[in-house]
Amino acid sequence: MIVDESFAHSWQVEVLERRPLIVPSRQFVYPREAEEVERGALELLVRPEKGLPFLATCALGFADAQVPSGVWACPNPDVLCAVAGGYAYWIDTADPVQFQQISFRPALLVRSVVEHELLLFGGHHSLEAWGREGRVWESPRLSWEGFQIMEVSGNLLHGKGWDLMTDSDVTFTVDLRTGEKV
Numbered sequence: 001m002i003v004d005e006s007f008a009h010s011w012q013v014e015v016l017e018r019r020p021l022i023v024p025s026r027q028f029v030y031p032r033e034a035e036e037v038e039r040g041a042l043e044l045l046v047r048p049e050k051g052l053p054f055l056a057t058c059a060l061g062f063a064d065a066q067v068p069s070g071v072w073a074c075p076n077p078d079v080l081c082a083v084a085g086g087y088a089y090w091i092d093t094a095d096p097v098q099f100q101q102i103s104f105r106p107a108l109l110v111r112s113v114v115e116h117e118l119l120l121f122g123g124h125h126s127l128e129a130w131g132r133e134g135r136v137w138e139s140p141r142l143s144w145e146g147f148q149i150m151e152v153s154g155n156l157l158h159g160k161g162w163d164l165m166t167d168s169d170v171t172f173t174v175d176l177r178t179g180e181k182v
Helices: none
Strands: 002-004 011-016 027-030 042-048 054-058 070-073 079-084 087-092 099-101 109-113 118-122 127-131 134-138 147-153 156-163 168-175
Touching: 002 109, 011 070, 027 087, 027 099, 042 079, 054 079, 054 087, 070 109, 109 147, 118 147
Parallel strands: 002 070, 027 054
Antiparallel strands: 011 042, 042 054, 070 079, 079 087, 087 099, 109 118, 118 127, 127 134, 147 156, 156 168
C-alpha cells in the first residue's frame, strides 16, 4: 500500500486492515452510490487539522496488483487522494462531503510532480493532471494501450507508449503547463 506524502498536507491518515469495531462519529463512503462498497474497500482513518476525525471507505475498483492503491498528498494541503484498485477519490479533509472521483477507471498510474504542483493520473490512453483547485488538464491520446513516464525535465514530461499503426513503442513529450503534446 502506497502512502505518498510528497506534498505538504494538513491531515494524518492511517490505512486500516479492516473497518474498526468502534467507528468514529463521522463516516463517509466514496462514491456515495457504490454497491457492495465494503468488499475490498480501502478503509482510512483520517485526522484533519481542521475538524473531527472521520472514517473514509473508498470502493475498490479492481482487485489487481497492476493498478495502484494507496493515499497521496495533493497540491492542496487539505485534500487527500485515496486510490483503491485504480479508482481514485479526491477528498477534501476539511469538508469530507466534498469529493470528486477521477475520470479514469482505472487510473493505472499516480505520480506527484511537486515542482509543478500537480498530481498526475494515467489511464490507458492519456494523462490527467490535478492541481490545487482540482482538475487542470487532460492530455490528448498518448498511446493506444498503456504508457510509461520516463522522466520529468523542466516543464516537459517524456514517456513512451504503444502505437497501433506501427505496432511499436513510440516516445512522446507533454507540456506540464498545458497537457498538450509537443
